[in-house]
Amino acid sequence: MARIAAIGEVMVELAPHPSTDASDKDIMALGFAGDTFNTAIYMARTGIQTEYVTLLGDDPYSEKIFDLAKAENVGTSMMETMAGRLPGMYVIRNSPDGEREFYYWRKEARARELFAAKAHTENLINQLKECDYVYLSGITLAIISDHSRLVLLRFIKEYRAQGGTFCFDINYRPRLWDNDQTMAQYVMAEFMEHTDIALLTLDDEAMLWGDGSIDATIERYKNNGIKELVLKRGAEEVVAYVNGEKLRVPVSKVDGVVDTTGAGDSFNAGYLSARAQGFSYEDAARHGIHVASIVIRNRGAIVKKASFNGMYNGLN
Numbered sequence: 001m002a003r004i005a006a007i008g009e010v011m012v013e014l015a016p017h018p019s020t021d022a023s024d025k026d027i028m029a030l031g032f033a034g035d036t037f038n039t040a041i042y043m044a045r046t047g048i049q050t051e052y053v054t055l056l057g058d059d060p061y062s063e064k065i066f067d068l069a070k071a072e073n074v075g076t077s078m079m080e081t082m083a084g085r086l087p088g089m090y091v092i093r094n095s096p097d098g099e100r101e102f103y104y105w106r107k108e109a110r111a112r113e114l115f116a117a118k119a120h121t122e123n124l125i126n127q128l129k130e131c132d133y134v135y136l137s138g139i140t141l142a143i144i145s146d147h148s149r150l151v152l153l154r155f156i157k158e159y160r161a162q163g164g165t166f167c168f169d170i171n172y173r174p175r176l177w178d179n180d181q182t183m184a185q186y187v188m189a190e191f192m193e194h195t196d197i198a199l200l201t202l203d204d205e206a207m208l209w210g211d212g213s214i215d216a217t218i219e220r221y222k223n224n225g226i227k228e229l230v231l232k233r234g235a236e237e238v239v240a241y242v243n244g245e246k247l248r249v250p251v252s253k254v255d256g257v258v259d260t261t262g263a264g265d266s267f268n269a270g271y272l273s274a275r276a277q278g279f280s281y282e283d284a285a286r287h288g289i290h291v292a293s294i295v296i297r298n299r300g301a302i303v304k305k306a307s308f309n310g311m312y313n314g315l316n
């Protein structure tokens with residue numbers, strides 16, 4: 001069976017607890033999430049052998065992240081710890097106008113040192129070479145150093161030359177790039193040149209490049225050698241550009257959308273899991289749409305396993 005490795009950062013999450021409203025104090029619920037970690041969990045839940053790649057501390061919260069990965073059947077052999085360090089953290093705040101706001105403490109997170117130290121990198125690369133697919137996002141790229149990006153890009157070139165499939169979601173977050181849009185464009189374009197499966201969101205493309213249409217996005221990437229370019233557009237149909245052709249896959253209307261956090265991450269999981277199991281582009285997009293539809297009907301990026309399993313129709 002195909003194996004996928006997802007690379008990135010998982011953080012401690014503090015979200016408002018429902019009982020907060022009735023109290024003077026803010027009562028917070030402890031959780032764990034991160035874009036690539038969310039994707040790893042949903043890939044594992046939909047039946048694909050998944051590894052997660054990150055760096056953590058040796059604190060009780062890092063331990064809980066390990067426990068969560070294990071409980072979700074996500075492989076942990078590429079999750080390394082270091083004494084005295086901590087994972088990043090974020091707090092979700094329900095603002096008075098009903099929007100969710102996110103506040104991050106992640107500058108000292110151990111995950112920022114992915115692909116930095118020589119011994120760690122060599123060990124990681126040897127293990128990654130054994131995986132059929134490697135997946136990461138623009139968030140992963142934003143948090144690591146320039147040097148680490150170069151090391152990672154060099155690895156991806158070799159990995160693809162040896163038959164590996166590189167999958168990438170731009171997931172552009174301006175604040176993580178210190179609002180240096182030119183830098184973000186440079187780095188993203190470099191990685192897109194070596195991508196096999198690109199899982200993009202039209203909103204991100206508009207923000208990063210000023211694209212006004214699907215055609216503008218396709219035009220920019222079509223000579224990059226990308227095998228599958230998939231464009232997510234919220235409630236609107238998913239458009240895939242494959243072999244010079246545009247495929248359109250409708251998104252069914254979802255009643256009772258509660259929280260769209262993690263929609264794109266879970267779509268990616270559904271899409272990649274299906275492709276890795278040999279399903280067509282269309283079936284993979286339909287599967288991604290189905291997985292995302294479960295996530296948006298529940299609160300939080302990582303939906304409780306029992307709720308997920310109760311709504312998941314499988315891949316057929």
Ligand code: ADP
Pocket residue numbers: 201202203232233234235238251252253254257260261262263264265267288289290292293296
């Ligand atoms: P992101 O979370 O990265 O911004 P999108 O908002 O484009 O990504 O959503 C990813 C996928 O989640 C969509 O392709 C669709 O399948 C699903 N989705 C998101 N919002 C909705 C919605 N309001 N109704 C139905 N499906 C949705």
